[in-house]
Amino acid sequence: MRYLPASNEDINKMLAAVGAGxxxxxxxxxxxxxxxxxxxxxxxxxxxxxxxDRFITRSYKNASLTCRPSFLGAGAYNHFSxxxxxxxxxxxxFYTAYTPYQPEMAQGTLxxxxxxxxxxxxxxxxxxxxxxxxxxxxxxxxxxxxxHRIHKGTKILVARSLHPAYREVLKTYLRHLALTVxxxxxxxxxxxxxxxxxxxxxxxACVVLVGQPNFFGVVExxxxxxxxxxxxxxxxxxxxxxxxxxxxxxxxxxGACGADIVAGEARSFGxxxxxxxxxxxxxxxxxxxxxxxxxxxxxxxxxxxxxxxxVLTLTTRExxxxxxxxxxxxxxxxxxxxxxxxxxxxxxxxxxxxxxxKLNLSKAEYLKGTLGKRxxxxxxxxxxxxxxxxxxxxxxxxxxxxLFKHHIHGGYDLGRDYPELQGAxxxxxxxxxxxxxxxxxxxxxxxxQ
Amino acid sequence: xxxxxxxxxxxxxxxxxxxxxxxxxxDVPAAEPEKFLxxxxxxxxxxxxxxxxxxxxxxxxxxxxxxxxxxxxGLYPLGSCTMKYNPKLNEEVCRLEGFxxxxxxxxxxxxxxALELLFSLxxxxxxxxxxxxxxxxxAAGAQGEFTGMQIIRAHFDDTKDxxxxxxxxxxAHGTNPATSHMAGYGVEEIKSGADGCVxxxxxxxxxxxxxxxxxxxxxxxTLGIFEKNIAEVCAVLHEKGGQVYxxxxxxxxxxxxxxxxxxxxxxxxxxxxxxxxxxxxxxxxGAGPVVCKAHLEPFLPxxxxxxxxxxYQWDYDRPKSMGKVLGxxxxxxxxxxxxxxxxxxxxxxxxxxxxxxxxxxxxxxARLLPLLKLGFDGPTLHEVVFCDKDLPNGVTTMDLAxxxxxxxxxxxxxxxxxxxxxxxxxEPTETEPIEEMDRFVDAVQAxxxxxxxxxxxxxxxxxxxSRRRLDEVAAARSPRTVYKERG
Numbered sequence: 001m002r003y004l005p006a007s008n009e010d011i012n013k014m015l016a017a018v019g020a021g022x023x024x025x026x027x028x029x030x031x032x033x034x035x036x037x038x039x040x041x042x043x044x045x046x047x048x049x050x051x052x053d054r055f056i057t058r059s060y061k062n063a064s065l066t067c068r069p070s071f072l073g074a075g076a077y078n079h080f081s082x083x084x085x086x087x088x089x090x091x092x093x094f095y096t097a098y099t100p101y102q103p104e105m106a107q108g109t110l111x112x113x114x115x116x117x118x119x120x121x122x123x124x125x126x127x128x129x130x131x132x133x134x135x136x137x138x139x140x141x142x143x144x145x146x147x148h149r150i151h152k153g154t155k156i157l158v159a160r161s162l163h164p165a166y167r168e169v170l171k172t173y174l175r176h177l178a179l180t181v182x183x184x185x186x187x188x189x190x191x192x193x194x195x196x197x198x199x200x201x202x203x204x205a206c207v208v209l210v211g212q213p214n215f216f217g218v219v220e221x222x223x224x225x226x227x228x229x230x231x232x233x234x235x236x237x238x239x240x241x242x243x244x245x246x247x248x249x250x251x252x253x254x255g256a257c258g259a260d261i262v263a264g265e266a267r268s269f270g271x272x273x274x275x276x277x278x279x280x281x282x283x284x285x286x287x288x289x290x291x292x293x294x295x296x297x298x299x300x301x302x303x304x305x306x307x308x309x310x311v312l313t314l315t316t317r318e319x320x321x322x323x324x325x326x327x328x329x330x331x332x333x334x335x336x337x338x339x340x341x342x343x344x345x346x347x348x349x350x351x352x353x354x355x356x357x358k359l360n361l362s363k364a365e366y367l368k369g370t371l372g373k374r375x376x377x378x379x380x381x382x383x384x385x386x387x388x389x390x391x392x393x394x395x396x397x398x399x400x401x402x403l404f405k406h407h408i409h410g411g412y413d414l415g416r417d418y419p420e421l422q423g424a425x426x427x428x429x430x431x432x433x434x435x436x437x438x439x440x441x442x443x444x445x446x447x448x449q
Numbered sequence: 450x451x452x453x454x455x456x457x458x459x460x461x462x463x464x465x466x467x468x469x470x471x472x473x474x475x476d477v478p479a480a481e482p483e484k485f486l487x488x489x490x491x492x493x494x495x496x497x498x499x500x501x502x503x504x505x506x507x508x509x510x511x512x513x514x515x516x517x518x519x520x521x522x523g524l525y526p527l528g529s530c531t532m533k534y535n536p537k538l539n540e541e542v543c544r545l546e547g548f549x550x551x552x553x554x555x556x557x558x559x560x561x562x563a564l565e566l567l568f569s570l571x572x573x574x575x576x577x578x579x580x581x582x583x584x585x586x587x588a589a590g591a592q593g594e595f596t597g598m599q600i601i602r603a604h605f606d607d608t609k610d611x612x613x614x615x616x617x618x619x620x621a622h623g624t625n626p627a628t629s630h631m632a633g634y635g636v637e638e639i640k641s642g643a644d645g646c647v648x649x650x651x652x653x654x655x656x657x658x659x660x661x662x663x664x665x666x667x668x669x670x671t672l673g674i675f676e677k678n679i680a681e682v683c684a685v686l687h688e689k690g691g692q693v694y695x696x697x698x699x700x701x702x703x704x705x706x707x708x709x710x711x712x713x714x715x716x717x718x719x720x721x722x723x724x725x726x727x728x729x730x731x732x733x734x735g736a737g738p739v740v741c742k743a744h745l746e747p748f749l750p751x752x753x754x755x756x757x758x759x760x761y762q763w764d765y766d767r768p769k770s771m772g773k774v775l776g777x778x779x780x781x782x783x784x785x786x787x788x789x790x791x792x793x794x795x796x797x798x799x800x801x802x803x804x805x806x807x808x809x810x811x812x813x814x815a816r817l818l819p820l821l822k823l824g825f826d827g828p829t830l831h832e833v834v835f836c837d838k839d840l841p842n843g844v845t846t847m848d849l850a851x852x853x854x855x856x857x858x859x860x861x862x863x864x865x866x867x868x869x870x871x872x873x874x875x876e877p878t879e880t881e882p883i884e885e886m887d888r889f890v891d892a893v894q895a896x897x898x899x900x901x902x903x904x905x906x907x908x909x910x911x912x913x914x915s916r917r918r919l920d921e922v923a924a925a926r927s928p929r930t931v932y933k934e935r936g
Contacts, residue, residue: 005883006809010883013883014809014811017815018811023804026804026828026830027807029830030707034679035707036707039797040704040799040800042576042795042796044797045792045794045797051793055545056542057562058563059542062551062559062563072555082471088510092520092521093515094731095519095540095728096728097730098527098731098732099729099732102851102859103921104911104915104917104918105915107516107517108515115458115459115460119497119498123495123497125493127931135775137773137775138775163776165773165777166776172772172773173595176599176602219486221489249491251490253491272549274548274549275551275553276777277777277780278783279776296732299929300930301919302919303918304918304920307917310919311921313921313925319626320623320865324629324630329594331591332722332733336732342459343506346469346499346501346506346509347469349500352469358479358480362479383485385486409555409559435476435477
């Protein structure tokens with residue numbers, strides 16, 4: 001076996017050093033009745049060539065987004081990733097390294113984390129960031145729990161227009177803690193109903209979680225949300241949850257609009273869709289709350305010769321020191337995904353990222369306009385970035401079936417999560433779709449103009 | 450002159466006018482943000498995104514990479530981390546276009562190959578653990594623990610049996626108590642016996658009260674010792690209706706040799722980035738699937754993968770489910786790598802891997818025994834823990850660790866488990882050749898000689914890394930966690 005270097009001679013040499021007759025003797029501490037007396041029910045090893053063919057065959061059984069235009073977003077947006085991102089991830093020094101617990105021999109990873117934290121804080125308009133969380137969905141309860149630690153209130157307010165999976169994960173995380181989750185309705189413009197928010201904001205409310213853009217693709221007015229919250233010591237924290245990090249390039253950052261925490265998903269920064277993972281959760285906040293952040297944080301320091309260097313810091317928040325009193329149980333995070341995003345953002349630069357975001361806005365507006373000419377109009381009046389909801393003339397499933405016959409992946413059926421939105425479909429247009437594909441979708445869904 | 454090129458931060462390399470990307474052409478009318486977004490359009494500049502060419506960016510990160518140590522350089526003996534070799538084939542197959550370019554919400558009919566792959570992995574993990582059902586959703590070990598504890602919680606809620614306490618040995622990883630707390634349980638620590646194992650008599654006394662929901666055990670434990678009374682521990686818990694949670698962090702010692710399901714365990718998580726060779730990536734991503742017995746199956750996270758005839762589907766209709774821990778379907782591209790590893794080795798090969806992992810660890814133990822003192826006596830499996838007793842001239846475990854860097858090794862896990870003074874926890878894994886382990890023993894021997902003859906050399910290590918010893922205390926005192934220009 002090519003991953004197991006021990007030859008028979010090595011094995012004998014090692015057994016002699018250990019003082020054991022055979023390998024079996026090393027397992028004497030496992031009681032005999034607990035031993036497995038049959039082979040594992042796992043197929044026999046196959047050669048590299050055969051195995052590769054098997055995986056290629058499995059991959060061919062999927063109708064991927066390659067050469068099939070996709071209008072599916074719903075929290076996972078189809079973006080182009082420049083070649084250097086994945087090529088650099090393949091450097092062994094990055095991907096076969098462990099968490100940087102020995103900083104002197106992990107400065108590469110640590111400097112990249114520091115750079116990531118700086119860019120994420122800047123993009124979200126915040127002071128500080130952690131080194132990543134699992135994904136946008138699990139970043140949501142981490143943000144809620146953080147707000148609870150800061151504010152102490154036990155009521156979590158969450159916009160019903162936040163991603164359904166994020167809300168489900170939020171409820172799962174909070175289920176057995178003495179906290180309540182209250183969902184807030186959306187208005188005709190698709191935005192958080194500010195009247196309902198005002199009524200729900202009692203002194204025990206510790207946080208308001210709002211999608212930005214929300215699940216319908218609608219851009220919330222975070223400043224207006226912040227202004228509704230009653231000033232004073234009982235004011236709940238405001239958390240913007242971002243599923244499409246690219247939108248940050250065009251939108252006024254939540255931190256500049258009164259948000260206290262920004263959490264979400266940064267997979268759009270250079271990572272593949274990958275059937276759902278691994279993705280890249282993030283969380284940023286104001287300096288005052290840094291000690292309540294979950295997960296790893298990298299900080300600047302100096303070495304014995306006074307040279308700048310980086311270490312994991314504020315580790316007394318974390319599970320390996322604080323155990324049950326830790327700010328979270330998270331240990332392994334999404335390190336390599338964070339590195340991908342850092343490389344991606346460096347390649348894009350301030351101009352590239354803004355231009356790409358404008359391109360997304362342009363495509364989506366073009367699609368919106370083209371559908372509109374065929375009588376398919378946006379469901380909500382609020383502004384959108386690269387995704388918007390429409391009501392189709394046929395059931396979404398039927399429409400998607402027709403689109404797929406034309407080798408197009410259709411949108412997301414909103415009726416799955418919102419009973420009142422039966423027949424409504426969420427359509428996303430990124431830089432990856434062409435004008436031609438947009439026109440084709442409009443023709444198929446609305447009939448030729 | 451240092452062999453490392455000093456690389457500045459991205460923000461110090463900002464070179465206005467450069468660009469590192471070629472964006473897709475715009476074939477539609479350009480939409481102006483101000484027109485469509487009005488007052489919501491960004492006014493703040495993106496001050497911290499640098500302008501660099503592709504060459505600048507590639508050199509930057511390539512230079513950073515030279516500051517890292519990695520498994521592909523050599524022995525990475527972090528105890529309980531299982532830093533085994535990451536096969537190259539895995540990196541190739543997980544990049545196949547038909548996996549990478551799949552949207553998580555695609556119709557099931559269009560992702561049958563992916564679902565078949567996931568189903569095969571679930572079956573393999575059940576076979577290895579001796580369990581009945583599996584979820585691949587959790588993104589890492591700690592999230593697997595959380596999922597497992599919530600499954601237990603849902604089970605007790607279903608039977609209207611509120612229990613308050615989870616028992617955790619003092620040798621456990623910190624995620625165990627942190628996780629139990631997040632699942633709403635109180636945590637009680639149980640002391641390890643003199644043999645490093647759970648004291649069954651004391652356990653029985655505690656469990657008899659009937660308020661214990663579960664025990665969380667790592668087997669073999671973090672001392673590398675197999676819980677010889679594990680079957681009895683399971684029986685004690687079950688007698689009073691409690692559940693047994695196994696932390697699978699150390700499964701690499703057990704594949705094909707013994708199975709938690711056969712001991713009587715109810716639920717466990719498995720770290721694919723440990724036992725199943727998926728890369729650690731400098732801190733993730735991992736994957737932490739959870740396997741359980743049939744009585745806990747109704748409580749698995751939603752959705753559950755089902756096979757009907759030859760086709761696979763996600764079942765969302767799971768009224769008793771504990772909920773959902775991740776937005777989509779788990780860390781799929783990590784799961785692809787893990788299955789590729791399992792199918793590369795096959796059942797026999799996996800067993801061989803565990804056998805050789807244990808042989809390697811015992812070889813290192815035997816060779817180091819004349820040099821260092823054991824934390825606990827007694828037989829160990831895939832890892833061994835030494836203590837700092839006998840380190841001369843005030844040289845500490847940390848000093849030894851830092852000096853190993855100069856000899857070209859990643860240090861072992863240090864100061865963990867907490868029950869061993871100045872713990873030095875070593876896990877070589879099965880992928881280390883004997884000559885690499887010999888080189889490590891030689892290094893430890895040389896460092897101990899230095900510690901006796903010129904201790905300052907050891908105490909001031911490392912000398913050969915890209916940085917000398919870093920001041921972690923100063924970093925925490927006044928945290929600087931983002932870049933700011935020096936005024």
